Amino acid sequence: MPRLRLSALVLTLVALAGCGSTDETPYVERPVEEIYNEAYDAALTGDFKKAAPLFDEVERQHPYSVWATQAQLMAAYALYQANNYTESVNALDRFIQLNPSNPNVDYAYYLKGLCYYEQIVDVGRDQKLTRRSLDSFEEVVKRFPTSKYARDARLKIDLTRNHLAGKEMSIGRWYLTRGQYLAAINRFQRVVEQYDTTEQVPEALLRLTEAYVALGLQDEAKRTASVLGYNYPGTDWYEDAYALATTGEARSQAEGDTGWFGWGLGPF
Template sequence: MPMFCLDSPRIDRNARRAIAGLGLILLLAACSGTSEPPYVERPVEDLYNNAMDAVAAGEWEAAAYGFDEVERQHPYSVWATKAQLMAAYAYYQNNKYVEAISACERFLQLHPGNKDAAYAYYLIAVSYYEQITDVGRDQKITQQALNALEEVVRRYPTSEYARDARLKIDLTRNHLAGKEMTIGRYYLRQGQYIAAINRFKTVIEKFQTTMHVPEALHRLAEAYMSLGVIDEAQNVAAVLGYNYPGSEWYVDTYTLVTGQEVPTASKPAEKKSWLGRAWNSIF
């Protein structure tokens, strides 16, 4: 059916006035004659069970609303405590991470000694963790995820949540190191060697267990060579060779610093090569 509006050319001026006047009368009548519906309290068991049914059906928005309603209507019941954490879980499942974190923090403020506190801390951590974006973006969320994951391990080191948190900590630290490397490479390409050195040192000093360390050492040696600080470049190359002797980054670094290929049993290093002597003394 075609829809009409007051601006339609099929309705003349008098008709427009009549419709507008009728609308105003109906609006005034509605404002003066209606009121909010009375509050109706429902049994706590019904509210909670209905919310759990929504969870089973994967209806996360309805579940979160239902659990919140349990707390609103029965704030002092034992079900309210359970509902607070279940609401946080429903928000998390619905990818509403801000609401999930807020609900967990409120739960912990009200019930710091609750037996489910470990799960609340863990849910906060994974809510941050699942918001981590690529290394080209701001890493505030990544740092918040790392802090929250470390809090889980610190508070509950033997829990099942701590085991998973430790795995996520490694991935999160690797992500933060990757961000530092991205910035360091940019500075290196721009010829801003001091700024690049600072970034690569951060990776080496703060993220020693990540996959980015061998490259960070190579880039650090590259920056020192560009500045003409040969001794520092040699020291970095020696550290790289000692810790990552089979790494392709060491092969590139050795060639960069010495102008030679990495020595092998069939092709020993020249005696005049400082780095070659360091290699032989280590291996």
């Protein structure tokens, strides 16, 4: 009798297990071309949320096929198009690690830079993603200078550097308005030294002149104004810097202007 009861229990558990699995989709291996083509068709129609897992399925079912490597990159692309930037970067890092000599690895670095680039926020917020974008695009230019993606990478390097310089300027202006001149000088010098090709440099030199005048460092103020005049002659930036260095009052102040930012150019 105990043996009969045990058998009945086993049969019951087997039956319950069978019932519990009826809702699960059984694993069915499919030809690699079929999965890849379905994923590719989904991507062509803009259904990237469907395409990404299908490209992953190519590698899962056929990891040693010639399609698997391309599917890795296509999955990362689909995730990028679906705005799943973090997952796309993870997929790209994996692709780069596993396929360092792949002919498409330049695109992987470039796409990684785009993932960060499209998340860049205004200069009032943290610029961690801007720096990562810059690093990725610099990798493209450094490793693959003749790549068809290098030209756009160089353009975006200029844009990200200008954005980072804008962040430094924003912080420097904040210090300047509060009379924290040494802290402001550090920020403006960073722009001049580290972001010397950006459009922020002329203003940085003017603000440096202003900070030096406020601290009574007339020689430094005149030297900085001279650098500004040499590199950007005839500009409003230079004319204001020259006026500050020689008279202690900006040209725009003398004309009754409160300055470009509405807070004046210093307590002179």
